Amino acid sequence: MFRQVELVFQNIVMRKLLYLSIPALFFYLNTLQAQELFTNTNVQLAYKKQTRTPAGKPGKNYWQNRADYKIDAHFNPADQLLRGSETITYFNNSPDTLTQIIIRLYPDLYKKGVKRSVAIADKDLNAGVQIDDFKIGQEKIVNFADSPKAFHDNAIVLIKPENSILPHSKTELNISWHYEVNTGSPIRTGMVDSTSYFIAYWFPRISVYDDIDGWDTWSYNGSQEFYNDFGNFDVSVTVPQKFVVWATGNRQNAHDNFTELILNRLDAAQKSVEIIHVIDSADYTKDQVLKKDASSVWKFSASNVTDFAFALSDHYLWYASSVLVDSSTGRQTLAEAAFNPAHLDFFDVASQAHQSVAYMSHFYPKYPFPFDHITVFDGTDQMEYPMMANDNPEEHRKDAVQLTSHEIFHSYFPFLMGINETQYAWMDEGWASIGESVISPKMGEPEDEGIFSKGRYEQISGTNRDVPLITNTKQYNESAYRSNSYGKAGVCYFVLQDMLGDRLFFTALHQYMNDWKGKHPVPYDFFYSINSGSGKNLNWFWDKWFIGWDFPDLALKSVGQSAGKTAVTIENKGGLPLPVYINIVMKNGQKSIQKYTAEAWKKGNRQMTIRIEKPLSSIASIELGNEFIPDKNKSDNTWTSLKK
Numbered sequence: 001m002f003r004q005v006e007l008v009f010q011n012i013v014m015r016k017l018l019y020l021s022i023p024a025l026f027f028y029l030n031t032l033q034a035q036e037l038f039t040n041t042n043v044q045l046a047y048k049k050q051t052r053t054p055a056g057k058p059g060k061n062y063w064q065n066r067a068d069y070k071i072d073a074h075f076n077p078a079d080q081l082l083r084g085s086e087t088i089t090y091f092n093n094s095p096d097t098l099t100q101i102i103i104r105l106y107p108d109l110y111k112k113g114v115k116r117s118v119a120i121a122d123k124d125l126n127a128g129v130q131i132d133d134f135k136i137g138q139e140k141i142v143n144f145a146d147s148p149k150a151f152h153d154n155a156i157v158l159i160k161p162e163n164s165i166l167p168h169s170k171t172e173l174n175i176s177w178h179y180e181v182n183t184g185s186p187i188r189t190g191m192v193d194s195t196s197y198f199i200a201y202w203f204p205r206i207s208v209y210d211d212i213d214g215w216d217t218w219s220y221n222g223s224q225e226f227y228n229d230f231g232n233f234d235v236s237v238t239v240p241q242k243f244v245v246w247a248t249g250n251r252q253n254a255h256d257n258f259t260e261l262i263l264n265r266l267d268a269a270q271k272s273v274e275i276i277h278v279i280d281s282a283d284y285t286k287d288q289v290l291k292k293d294a295s296s297v298w299k300f301s302a303s304n305v306t307d308f309a310f311a312l313s314d315h316y317l318w319y320a321s322s323v324l325v326d327s328s329t330g331r332q333t334l335a336e337a338a339f340n341p342a343h344l345d346f347f348d349v350a351s352q353a354h355q356s357v358a359y360m361s362h363f364y365p366k367y368p369f370p371f372d373h374i375t376v377f378d379g380t381d382q383m384e385y386p387m388m389a390n391d392n393p394e395e396h397r398k399d400a401v402q403l404t405s406h407e408i409f410h411s412y413f414p415f416l417m418g419i420n421e422t423q424y425a426w427m428d429e430g431w432a433s434i435g436e437s438v439i440s441p442k443m444g445e446p447e448d449e450g451i452f453s454k455g456r457y458e459q460i461s462g463t464n465r466d467v468p469l470i471t472n473t474k475q476y477n478e479s480a481y482r483s484n485s486y487g488k489a490g491v492c493y494f495v496l497q498d499m500l501g502d503r504l505f506f507t508a509l510h511q512y513m514n515d516w517k518g519k520h521p522v523p524y525d526f527f528y529s530i531n532s533g534s535g536k537n538l539n540w541f542w543d544k545w546f547i548g549w550d551f552p553d554l555a556l557k558s559v560g561q562s563a564g565k566t567a568v569t570i571e572n573k574g575g576l577p578l579p580v581y582i583n584i585v586m587k588n589g590q591k592s593i594q595k596y597t598a599e600a601w602k603k604g605n606r607q608m609t610i611r612i613e614k615p616l617s618s619i620a621s622i623e624l625g626n627e628f629i630p631d632k633n634k635s636d637n638t639w640t641s642l643k644k
C-alpha cells in the first residue's frame, strides 16, 4: 500500500510542479500527506503479511504464541526460600521455526552484579534464580553460565535447543528452580511484614515472540513494566500451617484449609452486595480460620491470563462482596481486600474495590469487568496483576480511592488486552490514569489536577524532554515516562471522548476492546480501530497527539467588538488539538461557558475566532480552559474589561 501511494505521489508532484507556485505546492503536499499516518517499518511489514490490517483489526494471518503453566511452589517465610517446579507447554502458533527460546528470570533483578535502573540495598542482593533442573523436550540443559546452549544476560536466558521449535508445534519444558525472596527493597514483590508477603514476577517464564518484533529480548531492570503471552495457570502454593494464601485465579481447594465458618462467610460474600467480613481479628485469636488438619497446600486455576501473583499472611483481615458486572448474563465479580488491621485506610478498601468494579462495568469504560475476582492486598507497592493488586497503605482516603481505582482499572489494560507495556506504557497507564480520574469523583475523591498526572505533563511539555508519545517507552527517562505514559495519554483519552461524544466514544472503544481482547494490540491497531469504530478518519488527531512534538498552549489572542457582538480570537501556540472552553463572566455577574471540541483544530489552523452573542461592553472577563485541559502557559488565558 505504501509503495503505491508513493508512486502516485511522485507522478502528481512531477506534473504539478510545472505550474504550482511554491506556497501552493507546500499546501498541496501537506494535505496529501496528512491523510497518511507515519508508520514504523515493522508495523508496515505486519500489514504486508496480513497479521494486522490498516482497518485496525487483527489480520487473516494474525497469530500469537501461548504458554500454559503448571507450577508447584513451596515458600517458607522463615527462610524466605521460594522453590518451584513447573511444566510449561509452549505453543508456537507462528509460521516461523524458532532456533532459540528466551526464558525470563525476573527475580534476577535482585542478583548481585545485574544491570538495573532502581536502587536495591546491599542486604537485599542475592544469588538470583538457581536453576536446579531444566529440560526442553527430551533435552537436558545443565550449564547456564554462557555455554553454547545457554546465554545468561542479566534477567534473561537465551537457550538454543538441539531441536528447533517448528511452526504450529507444541513443546514441553520442565524447570525446577529456587531463589531467596527479598525482605527489603520492594520492587513490586517481596516481604510486607515478617509474616506477610506479596510474591510477583517470580517463576521462570517464556518471553513473547510476536509478529512485530520477533523475540522480546529486553531484560527487566526494575523500571518498565511487562509484556506477556496469555496462558492457563494451574498453581499450587505450599506454605507453613497458619498462613492464608490469596492469588490470581479461582480457588480449587478452599475446603482443604478453611474452617466451615470461613467457608460459609466466603460463600455468603459470593452472594452479597454488602461487605462480608470473611476473616476478622477475633477469628485469629479464637483460632477459627484454618482447619486443625489444614493441608497448607493452596491450589488456584486461571484461564487465559498473562500473569500469576500470590500473597500470604497469618494475620490479615479479609473483607469481600459481590458486584454484578454483566447484566445480560448475571455474571458477578468478588471484590476483596486482604489487609493489616493496623492500616486504618484499608477498612474502606473492600468497599472502594466494590464500587470501582461496578463503575468500571457500567460507567467507564462501561465494559463488564473481565475477571471473577479482584483482591487488593495491603502491600508495599502500587502495582497491578491479573485479579490481584499490591497496594501500599495510604494516610488519606483520597489517595486510597485513587490508588484502588487505578490499579483495578488495569484489569482491562493491560490484562484483558495483552498490551506490550514495556514499549507502549501509555496503552495501559493512560487508561488507568483517566480511569481513576473519572471514577474517583464518583466515590467523592476527585483528582486535585482534574486528570491524574496532568501537572507533570504540563511541567515538561514543550521542552526537549516532551518526546512524542509514539516513542518506544524503553527509550524514555523517568520524567518523560511519567509525563507521557500517565498524564499526556490520560488527557488525550479525555480529549478524544470530549470530541467524539459519549455514544461514539464508547462504540469505538468497545470495538477496539472486542477486536483485541486476549491479543497483543500495538499503537496503530488502537488508532485505526478507533478510526473505524467511530467512522471518522482521526489521523490528523493521532498525528498531533502521538507522533508530533506539539504541546498544550492555548492563548486569548484578542477580544474585540464586531457588529454589536464580541469576537474572541484564540491562538493555538503549542499546536496540540485541545478542546476550547471559554468561561464568560458578565458585568451583571452572570456566568456562561462556550465549548468547542478539539475538532476546531482539525485543519491544522493555529487560530480560531468565535463570537459571543453579547456586546463587549457587557462582559467583565473571559477565561480559557478548565481543570481537565493542560496549558503550558496560563498567563495568556484571561481577558478582563478595564471599564467597570
Ligand SMILES: [Zn+2]
Residues within 6 Å of the ligand: 406, 407, 410, 428, 429, 432
Ligand atoms: Zn498504572
